[in-house]
Amino acid sequence: MKIFFKILAVIILSLLIFFVGIFKYRQYQANQVSIPRNATSVLKISVDEMLKSLAANIVSNAGFYLKSGDKKKPKDGKSEPGAGLKIPASLYLYSLEKQPKTAVFTRFEVKSPSDFExxxxxxLGFKILKQQHGMSFASSSLGNVIICYNTEAAAIAFSGEVVNFDSVLIDLLRQNDFVKLSESKFNKIKKSTHHIAYSDNDYNFTTDFIAGAINFNADFSTSAITPSANPKHRMLNAGSVVSMWLNADFPKTSTKTYRLKNATLKRDSLLKYYKGYLDFEWTNSIKQTDSIVTYAYNDDFEKVEKITLQEKNIPNASFIVAADAMGLSTYLSRQKIINPDSATVNKSVFPLYKTFVGGNSQYLVLxxxxxxxxxxxxxxxxxxFSLDVNFKKLNNQLNVPGLxxxxxxxxxxxxxxxxxxPKQIQLDGKATLVNGDINSLYQLLKDF
Incomplete structure (x- = not known):
């Protein structure tokens, strides 16, 4: 029996070494990738790191995954073909100079041209647009995802707007003017073992999907806000649905105007009264009676207004700003944002709920x-800065179908x-899930 266990141990150890070697080799290959020389940002998705995290979670929660693994088989008993792509250990996406800020590009090696097409x-329901010089172009129904491909590779553009990316995609497909990732200004991202890592000139972001939680971190430079040197905040309700506070100033820059329906607000005028602190709190739900205006025709076929009262549940929420409250209130009244007679926010500016105005000399409250x-x-x-969202309470109090x-x-x-x-900020975040034992990415994707 001892010999059996020794043999079993050797087999398991050998398999572990084999798989570790495979992962190491795949990662080495992935890190040899080249990217466009004119890339302005890079997003790395570490596929193998996600798979390793998921595999470890499956081993420790085998019963759950066995129950969740029951999928309906195709009626003909045959499994559907794959995407026809070679999936590397890490995927790289990038934005490019002189291209829309909403556009993201990537490139894949094709394993099976027929399966891919x-x-x-x-x-995916893509339409083949044209074929030229051994290359094909395909587009999504909305036209915001374009693929240029041949029998060896595929270049893809994801965009928030419909733009002709033909020449860009051809360059990506042919790897024109590419540079090795290790020799680019994004070489540090190559060593990242985070599940998702993003980098540009000013901003770095990472995300990891672990058992029962998603951890994320952002590190960036900014001149848009100036954090307080000695931060503090008001005592907020620990049981709130949502709470947020910010202890920072907004440096005065060029004059900017915000338009709200028929009202306008000037940024420099608002900052004139602002005193470096604000918070938001949604504690629970309350009932509010609102006037509903409908129209009907009387006996003389004249269109008349009919007003009915309707009671509904709404968030018990408040927004508090540290300010020269009297000056800010007067300015908002002049701009017709608030009505000083009724001490409420103008309905045309914020029609969703009736919003009251109050406070004292140091704080303005909405x-x-x-x-x-x-x-x-x-x-x-x-x-x-702090943000806290209780999704269990949020789900109970929100009444938005489908959300x-x-x-x-x-x-x-x-x-x-x-x-x-003073100009470098770090954000640390964590989203916990209802099931604290199962990999968070699996929980989010399993219903799709």
């Missing part, structure tokens, strides 16, 4: 409930912001 035509006394007790913090199914797996979201130096 079948996949994009019949599974809320769906008449503001009471403000708790101005402050708590010192090492963070200048609940996308949020049902989420439990809580927390984000903290810290100033590394």
């Amino acid at each position: 079948t996949f994009i035509k019949h599974r 809320g769906t409930k008449k503001p009471g006394k403000i708790d101005s007790r402050n708590i010192n913090s090492t963070d200048f 609940g199914k996308y949020l049902k797996h989420l439990d809580r979201l927390t984000v903290k912001g810290k100033a590394v130096d």
Whole structure:
């Protein structure tokens, strides 16, 4: 029996070494990738790192995955062909100079040309637009995803707008003016083992899908805000549905005007009264009676207005700004944002809920409930920003058809912001899921 276990141990160890070697080799190959020389940002998706994390989770929760693995088989008993692409250990996507900011590009090696064309035509519903010089072009129905491909590779453009990317895609397909990732300004991202990593000139972002949670981190430089040197915040309700606070200033820049229906606000005028702090809190739900205006015809066939009262549940939410409240309130009144006589926000500016105006000399308050006394007790913090969303409570209080199914797996979201130096900011976030044992990516994707 001892000999048997020794042999079994040797076999298991050999298999582990074999698979580790395979992963190492795949990662080595993936890191030899070249990217366009004019790339302005790079997004790395570490496929093998995700698979390793998922495999470890399957081993420790085999029973769950066996139950979840029951899928309907095709009626003919045959499995559908794959996408026909070679999936490397890491995928790289990038944005390019002189291209729309909403456009993202990538390039794949093709493993099976016939399977790939079948996949994009019949599974994705793409239309083959044209063929020239051994290359084919295909487009999504909306025209915002374009593929240029031949028998060896495929270049893809994802865009928020419909643009002719033919020449760009041909260059990507042929790898014209490419440089090795290790020799580019994005060479540091090559060593990243995070599941998702993004980098551009000013911004770095990572995401990892672990058991029961999604961890993410952002590190970036900005001149848009100036975090407080000694952060603090008001004492907020720990049981809120959503709470957020920010202790930072907004540097005055060129004059900017915000338009809200028939009202306008000037950025420099708002900042004149702002005192470096704001927070938002949604504690629970309250009932609010609203006037519903309908129209009907009387006996003389004249169109007349009919007003009915309707009671509905709405968020008990408040938005508080540290400010020269009297000056800010006067400015908002002049701009017809608030009505000083009724102490409410103009319905044409914010028609969703009746919003009241209140506060004191130090704080201006906008809320769906008449503001009471403000708790101005402050708590010192090492963070200048905080966001907390309780998705369980949010799902119970939101009444938006179809939205609940996308949020049902989420439990809580927390984000903290810290100033590394006056112009460098770090955000650390965590989204926990209802099931704390199962890989978060699997939980989010399994219903699709």
